[in-house]
Amino acid sequence: MAIRKIKEFAIEKLILICGLASIFFVVLIFLFLTKEGLSVFKTVTPFSFLFGKSWYPISEPAQLGILPLICGSLLVTLGAAIISIPIGVACAVYIAEIAPGKIKEILKAGIELLAAIPSVVLGFIGMVTLVPWVKTTFNLPTGLTALSGSIILAFMAMPTIVSIAEDALYSVPKSYKEGAFALGATHWQTIYRVLLPAASSGIVAAVMLGIGRVIGETMAVMMITGNAAVIPQSILVPVRTLTATIAAEMGEAVVGSEHYFALFAVGIVLFIISFIINVTADLFLHKRKF
Amino acid sequence: MVKFNIKNLNIWFGQIHALKSVNVEIEANEILSIIGPSNSGKTSFLRMLNRLNDLHPEFKMSGWLEFDNEDIRKINIEDLRKRVGMVFALPLPLPLSIFDNIAYGVKMHGLKRRERVSEIVERSLKQAYLWDEVKDRLDVSAFKLSGGQQQRLCIARTLAVEPEVILFDEPCSGLDPISTAKVEEAMLKLKKDYTIVLVTNNVKQAARVGDRTAFFLSGELVELDKTEKIFTAPADQRTDGYIRGKFG
Ligand SMILES: Nc1ncnc2c1ncn2[C@@H]1O[C@H](COP(=O)(O)OP(=O)(O)O)[C@@H](O)[C@H]1O
Ligand SMILES: [Mg+2]
Numbered sequence: 001m002a003i004r005k006i007k008e009f010a011i012e013k014l015i016l017i018c019g020l021a022s023i024f025f026v027v028l029i030f031l032f033l034t035k036e037g038l039s040v041f042k043t044v045t046p047f048s049f050l051f052g053k054s055w056y057p058i059s060e061p062a063q064l065g066i067l068p069l070i071c072g073s074l075l076v077t078l079g080a081a082i083i084s085i086p087i088g089v090a091c092a093v094y095i096a097e098i099a100p101g102k103i104k105e106i107l108k109a110g111i112e113l114l115a116a117i118p119s120v121v122l123g124f125i126g127m128v129t130l131v132p133w134v135k136t137t138f139n140l141p142t143g144l145t146a147l148s149g150s151i152i153l154a155f156m157a158m159p160t161i162v163s164i165a166e167d168a169l170y171s172v173p174k175s176y177k178e179g180a181f182a183l184g185a186t187h188w189q190t191i192y193r194v195l196l197p198a199a200s201s202g203i204v205a206a207v208m209l210g211i212g213r214v215i216g217e218t219m220a221v222m223m224i225t226g227n228a229a230v231i232p233q234s235i236l237v238p239v240r241t242l243t244a245t246i247a248a249e250m251g252e253a254v255v256g257s258e259h260y261f262a263l264f265a266v267g268i269v270l271f272i273i274s275f276i277i278n279v280t281a282d283l284f285l286h287k288r289k290f
Numbered sequence: 291m292v293k294f295n296i297k298n299l300n301i302w303f304g305q306i307h308a309l310k311s312v313n314v315e316i317e318a319n320e321i322l323s324i325i326g327p328s329n330s331g332k333t334s335f336l337r338m339l340n341r342l343n344d345l346h347p348e349f350k351m352s353g354w355l356e357f358d359n360e361d362i363r364k365i366n367i368e369d370l371r372k373r374v375g376m377v378f379a380l381p382l383p384l385p386l387s388i389f390d391n392i393a394y395g396v397k398m399h400g401l402k403r404r405e406r407v408s409e410i411v412e413r414s415l416k417q418a419y420l421w422d423e424v425k426d427r428l429d430v431s432a433f434k435l436s437g438g439q440q441q442r443l444c445i446a447r448t449l450a451v452e453p454e455v456i457l458f459d460e461p462c463s464g465l466d467p468i469s470t471a472k473v474e475e476a477m478l479k480l481k482k483d484y485t486i487v488l489v490t491n492n493v494k495q496a497a498r499v500g501d502r503t504a505f506f507l508s509g510e511l512v513e514l515d516k517t518e519k520i521f522t523a524p525a526d527q528r529t530d531g532y533i534r535g536k537f538g
Pocket of ligand 2: 333334
């Protein structure tokens with residue numbers, strides 16, 4: 001009896017320590033990020049950092065405006081969202097409601113496979129297939145554009161969107177569906193008047209998590225968006241995202257330099273954006289409408 | 291007039307033989323009560339009448355099922371379900387306001403004009419004996435209603451699409467006696483204009499509201515007769531046993 005109690009106690013404390021450790025590390029990372037990142041504001045004001053139009057970190061004096069990077073990230077993300085949301089949700093509806101058994105299994109396996117492709121591989125495939133296609137189709141000087149990035153990122157967001165939206169559709173009580181059918185609704189009416197509204201909070205969460213994945217993605221975007229740090233005037237020009245900037249420049253920034261601190265500050269901005277998206281997704285996921 | 295004519299009906303869900311050679315004629319404007327222990331096929335029988343069983347991936351049937359002298363499989367399924375409404379065991383409001391819960395089916399069938407929809411909502415709520423309790427708060431969520439009120443809301447919702455037949459599947463199983471009495475009162479009034487098939491696990495309820503009563507056991511229709519006959523002098527031993535057991 002006593003031994004069991006001790007065991008119980010030890011296991012409980014162990015789990016507690018693991019939990020605390022993960023929180024501790026998150027806090028540590030956040031503190032480090034803030035400490036390094038905030039140092040940049042000794043030389044630039046937060047306003048000119050966030051809304052400055054030029055990013056020339058190694059010219060003399062350095063110009064550290066990240067507006068082009070924010071615009072680049074938002075544009076690529078927006079494009080990816082516009083492509084992946086309708087396709088992803090439609091795919092989830094198809095899998096959850098329409099597809100017959102075999103096709104359903106195949107599709108689900110396919111989606112899982114898509115999620116398993118490393119982003120560098122997707123970027124590579126995009127580089128040799130998508131980029132030339134964009135170049136010739138739109139008759140551009142280069143195919144390394146925001147659009148190319150959006151398309152590839154849409155592929156990355158899709159598995160998240162499909163699988164979470166599908167779960168949301170499955171968890172709608174079967175009785176709702178039968179209730180609608182019993183009133184003489186067609187299958188389609190049942191889907192868009194009952195199933196989709198009832199699953200809406202889960203679907204919004206799916207979309208947010210998909211977008212969260214897109215905004216933090218680095219490798220593929222760096223490979224195919226052209227990395228020009230200018231404010232984009234259309235989706236058919238090269239852009240540079242926040243993530244790609246950090247990845248590309250961190251290696252060459254001198255530790256302790258203004259540039260180095262600025263990259264950490266970019267990290268903070270990215271962190272805040274992802275945090276907001278994830279919290280929103282969470283709110284929708286746990287929202288109980290009734 | 292015969293509303294449903296069912297001959298030698300057999301149905302299966304995969305390996306389960308859920309109804310075995312069932313023969314029934316359901317008359318217009320009667321209340322047919324169906325009693326029987328659980329898993330005896332009552333729900334499966336009811337769900338044949340609006341073809342809700344078709345949703346089951348492994349459903350198979352054989353035999354003959356006519357609605358208004360027409361093969362039920364030849365009738366457009368949405369039309370059939372509009373004409374044969376159903377009220378489920380658990381009240382099942384949609385996450386909408388009281389008004390929208392009822393307007394929902396009506397709008398779905400193409401009615402758009404607001405005044406007409408309001409008229410129908412009011413008429414249906416009155417028919418379901420709910421109007422007086424909710425007329426001042428039609429725009430609050432249907433989940434704010436009590437269980438008994440929700441069930442009458444579901445009846446109103448079914449009535450709103452103007453069916454000819456209403457199927458009730460143990461509509462009072464979750465309700466207290468007072469709410470049950472109100473639902474039964476509504477059913478008795480509705481009989482004038484509708485044909486009602488009532489599955490109930492409450493034998494006394496069958497005795498109170500049914501014109502005729504059918505007793506199902508293990509997928510077979512054991513006996514179908516006038517309610518007084520079933521409850522006073524059943525022809526089959528098993529019916530007798532079930533009713534006695536239930537009356538305790
Ligand atoms: N969706 C279903 N899938 C498989 N078997 C079912 C399904 N619905 C009913 N059955 C089977 O059919 C038989 C009759 O069930 P049911 O009609 O629900 O009985 P009752 O309503 O009298 O309790 C039972 O053996 C049950 O297991
Ligand atoms: Mg049942």
